[in-house]
Amino acid sequence: MLTEQDKQIIRELQNGLPLVSRPFMAMAAKLNMTEEGLIERIRYFIANGQIRRFGAAVRHQDLGYLANAMVVWDAPSEKAAEIGVIMAGFEEVTHCYQRPRYPDWPYNLFTMVHGRSREECVRTAEKISLATGVKEYRLLFSTVELK
Amino acid sequence: MSVPREKGLLDFMKLDSLDRKLLNIIQANFPLVPEPYQEIGEALGITEDEVIDRIRIMLDNGLIRRLGGIFDSRKLGYQGALCAVKADRDSIDQVAALINSFPGVTHNYLREHAYNVWFTVLAQSEEKMENILSEIRKHSAIQEIIVLPAENVFKIRVNFDLQ
Numbered sequence: 403m404l405t406e407q408d409k410q411i412i413r414e415l416q417n418g419l420p421l422v423s424r425p426f427m428a429m430a431a432k433l434n435m436t437e438e439g440l441i442e443r444i445r446y447f448i449a450n451g452q453i454r455r456f457g458a459a460v461r462h463q464d465l466g467y468l469a470n471a472m473v474v475w476d477a478p479s480e481k482a483a484e485i486g487v488i489m490a491g492f493e494e495v496t497h498c499y500q501r502p503r504y505p506d507w508p509y510n511l512f513t514m515v516h517g518r519s520r521e522e523c524v525r526t527a528e529k530i531s532l533a534t535g536v537k538e539y540r541l542l543f544s545t546v547e548l549k
Numbered sequence: 550m551s552v553p554r555e556k557g558l559l560d561f562m563k564l565d566s567l568d569r570k571l572l573n574i575i576q577a578n579f580p581l582v583p584e585p586y587q588e589i590g591e592a593l594g595i596t597e598d599e600v601i602d603r604i605r606i607m608l609d610n611g612l613i614r615r616l617g618g619i620f621d622s623r624k625l626g627y628q629g630a631l632c633a634v635k636a637d638r639d640s641i642d643q644v645a646a647l648i649n650s651f652p653g654v655t656h657n658y659l660r661e662h663a664y665n666v667w668f669t670v671l672a673q674s675e676e677k678m679e680n681i682l683s684e685i686r687k688h689s690a691i692q693e694i695i696v697l698p699a700e701n702v703f704k705i706r707v708n709f710d711l712q
């Protein structure tokens with residue numbers, strides 16, 4: 403369970419670490435904590451998995467990965483877990499999830515594929531299709547980052 | 550906020566090798582010490598001020614979204630889902646502005662499909678998530694929202710190696 407103070411720490415960390423010589427001290431002052439206490443708590447969140455990673459979140463589209471495709475797959479439900487693991491093994495796949503289907507949405511596996519071009523993403527999807535035997539898939543390229 | 554890709558590419562090209570090394574460190578090994586920028590500077594052979602200036606530029610031009618914790622929302626007890634709607638071409642800006650007005654909406658992308666507006670929602674409970682979705686329905690022509698929470702997570706990678 404998160405304490406009220408934990409929630410405040412999370413809120414502050416989502417606003418971002420200040421760009422000053424002692425950023426944890428500056429943040430701790432706002433939270434009525436000590437610098438050491440705040441660093442300890444962050445370490446605890448990391449050890450506990452609540453913070454997956456501490457540091458900079460980058461906008462990957464700007465780092466040379468110009469094409470970003472969400473590739474969606476219509477995989478047999480009973481094999482989805484097995485196939486998801488194979489898809490996750492591809493270096494080009496950064497995220498891989500199973501999600502529910504809808505009447506007009508038959509796809510149950512989602513992979514985020516980053517490439518330096520659209521063609522690279524298309525080739526990656528072909529490779530994954532060959533490796534998994536899933537032939538029904540679509541690439542949804544993002545054209546604009548709305549938020 | 551939309552960032553034109555050409556600008557992104559330009560910013561990427563402008564990164565020198567020191568920026569790239571710096572980005573690798575602050576993505577993967579941000580030091581949890583009282584003077585982290587000082588420590589990073591020592592590792593790179595530059596001053597603390599230069600570290601701070603370089604990070605500030607990358608934050609200002611949007612290369613770095615945020616400096617802080619990348620949280621596992623589920624472990625924090627949040628409900629999250631990827632959602633998609635079909636918005637008419639003419640109403641995309643309006644629909645996007647409405648969707649983005651909720652703080653629980655963390656990402657929003659326009660994609661090439663009949664379901665063209667794809668966004669992620671984080672909420673403290675299912676009820677709060679449903680509230681956001683019903684507000685979206687109420688204030689737009691959108692009636693159908695497909696809600697796609699992760700049933701299984703096979704991979705999440707958020708680091709990008711810039712070497």
